[in-house]
Amino acid sequence: GAVVSQHPSWVICKSGTSVKIECRSLDFQATTMFWYRQFPKQSLMLMATSNEGSKATYEQGVEKDKFLINHASLTLSTLTVTSAHPEDSSFYICSARAPEQPQHFGDGTRLSIL
């Protein structure tokens, strides 16, 4: 089946640093990738949608300068949390989708900012 790899799975860093999270589709070409944020015991909140080769579309209330998304190839998208602060601590999940196919999710990245 379709496999999406997300890396790293866990990251702890100091306040003010930038953190990059990678999302790769391993066995299919992902024309669209999605980035979600999930707070404890809550549902997934869509942050942005990215199509390969074009700028990401951010949901209302999500700072595009804070959460930089790059979808440079059909198998890789990255989310960079710039100048991270403790309130950015969360569980971030990516998903990838081929045309006409359901989304397949990565295993998530737990980000802890100290």
Added chain:
Amino acid sequence: AQSVTQLDSQVPVFEEAPVELRCNYSSSVSVYLFWYVQYPNQGLQLLLKYLSGSTLVKGINGFEAEFNKSQTSFHLRKPSVHISDTAEYFCAVSDQRGSTLGRLYFGRGTQLTVWP
């Protein structure tokens, strides 16, 4: 816009008992429907999906769901649960845009806990 309501935030059940997790949606257009499962500290895994055709959809791990258009429901069922089914379950809808799948709208999730 679409919305999804999962009526139960927590469902406790004993092992080998049947279970139903409820999901209702609202939409002014035709939709596709999904159930995902999330184990602790992991991403979401697709259990099953309804895109078209038979309204009874069978998925992995013995789960099935029935699309009821008149009641705008897509309840998830399993006749006999195992302890390993303990997880968070999310119902989601995606609007149809011609032949293209739109974005997913998730319910708030139902925590299924199976007791021995």
